[in-house]
Amino acid sequence: MRNAGTKILAVVRTPVGAASAALLVLLLALALFAPVLWGDRASAVDVDALQQGPTAAHLLGTDSLGRDILARVLVATRLSLLLALTATAIGVVTGTLLGTAPSVLPRWAGRLVTSVVNIAVAFPGLLLALFFAMIFGVGAKGAVLAIGLAMAPAFARLTQTLAAGIAGRDFVAAARVAGVGRIRLLLRHVLPNIAEPLVVNATIGAGMALLAFAGLSFLGIGVQAPEYDWGRLLGEGLNQIYVNPTAALAPGVAVVVAGLAFNLFGETVAGVVGARASAAPKVPASRKAKGAATVAVSTESAASDPVLVVEDLRVSFPGASGPVTPVRGVSFTVGAGESVGVVGESGSGKSLTALGVSRLIEAPGVVSAARLDFLGTPLLRASDAEARGLLGTSLALVFQDPMTSFNPTRRIGRQLAEVSEQHQGLSRGKALTRAVERLREVRVPAAERRARQYPHEFSGGMRQRAMIAMGLMGEPRLVIADEPTTALDVTVQRQVLRLLAQVRENEAGARQEGAAGVPRQGEAGAGQQGVPAALLLISHDITVVAQSCRRVLVMYAGRIVEDLPTAGLRTSARHPYTRALLAAVPALDTDRDAPLAVIPGRPPEPGQVGAGCAFAARCAFADERCRAEDPAPSDVSCGKGAHRVACWHPQGVGPEPRPAAGSGAHVDVEAAGGGA
Incomplete structure (x- = not known):
């Protein structure tokens, strides 16, 4: 609410924004009070003043029944705005549903919806409105449905584009790993992040709907007698334009002014939002820390008890001249408690390997492997529910950029608590308490207060700590850290690397404490109690891997070219x-x-x-x-x-x-x- 109020203030401080906001307030006031103040005057018939020009008694003249034109224009504000806003709401809701349908429907159904939207967008909006008006019939209800459905394809295309941009963000991938379903993912993570541009375009769309509705009523397709809106008044005024030009001029000016008010306000909001987005500071992704921290690593367990087994992993995407395979036959094993580093230049396939292992490669990408086992479960043959239950609790992902890994519209504590709500069945309050405990474990100061803050209120290093805490909301046996020290200075980098080593040891202690009971979900058995969580550390910095891991995998062009102990690197x-x-x-x-x-x-x-x-x-x-x-x-x-x-x-x-x-x-x- 505070952010929304700040943006509204920023809009009304501009000259155009202030003028358009004042006009909108005036229109809303007329819509509320004009029928009460001038309703009787607008409907009063005066046979002694038929089709008169402007006089002291009737400032804009009278119509063919002697009714005051000015009063009728003012009273028509309510119906004109109500119909336009109703049509806009129909268009926005229908367009949003169509735009987000490909995210929740099966792939063939999503393609069908997208094709229908693409065809509809190719037609002009007014032509679609006339087409639907003929289907739904003459009258206000038919015109509202016609204009609303005519607006829907444009909003559907906009929603598809915005949702596609959000779907590739890291926090959406993290939510999938946490086991969040498609509908909940859409409602909690996608729609809140595209709501702002949708609202801006809806404001502009309301002005267009107002003009379109006036056009249909002018043609006799919209509002029918005895009701009237600005479009119908404009049509009636044209009959006496040579006798009393103000009869047509007044409703025409009302339509133009109201349409401009909505459009200018929407354009001003869009400009303010865009200026803030472009002015937001961006941390260069290529900025690397200039040193590496020495991290004490616990004793590695034998690879004979593997947590992760990967054999001949391949990740392919369709290309113009055939499939493109950025990951070509990668094979490695991560033992219980083992720390393994993956190094290589950009484009070597490090992150894609991690995403393939985590089942986060979406269509049209294809993941294949001779063997891909996590804690003894073949991931490629496991059902979606089984894989989510396993990966969401026993696999922790620490993404490269914590700013894009968190949902910017949700508080940190709620994002962490969602993991426990989904996989451990905790209530909302208990899950939030667990989230605060995890933030405290990763040394986030004032954890209770920080849990109520948004990601932009955290520093870079603190966001990375919170990302590690999110991975610890389950009971991880494997921590995959994809460039966890990117864009962090050398001091914060050292702290993060130390923290990764410490949380692995802490997880070992937590499992040791629970050894007397039944093994937790994701545990291979009681024999694993007290073994540190395994670590797969992806980095460009070979010195970070050398000082943080016991084994290093060197990747080049989608293959592992060398696998050796870091002691002999x-x-x-x-x-x-x-x-x-x-x-x-x-x-x-x-x-x-x-x-x-x-x-x-x-x-x-x-x-x-x-x-x-x-x-x-x-x-x-x-x-x-x-x-x-x-x-x-x-x-x-x-x-x-x-x-x-x-x-x-x-x-x-x-x-x-x-x-x-x-x-x-x-x-x-x-x-x-x-x-x-």
């Missing part, structure tokens, strides 16, 4: 790409006068990966075999743990000399990590 890395990433990170002893080391070239686009090794074009050791055959991952000797590399020419053990910085080479700042 700097001394045992064998793949040229991994060694190039390490060489591109400046060290404390780096010569400041020398050019920074770079990786020449750019990663290939997902649809342009050739038959051979994808890194061959950028690799100094590539030969004809590399360009013709794609190497499969193979085991290499490593005394620090399992080590697999996909390369025809793996390099020897030992630090690789830093490559020289050639002129014109491409520097991938994100891959370098930007800090030591």
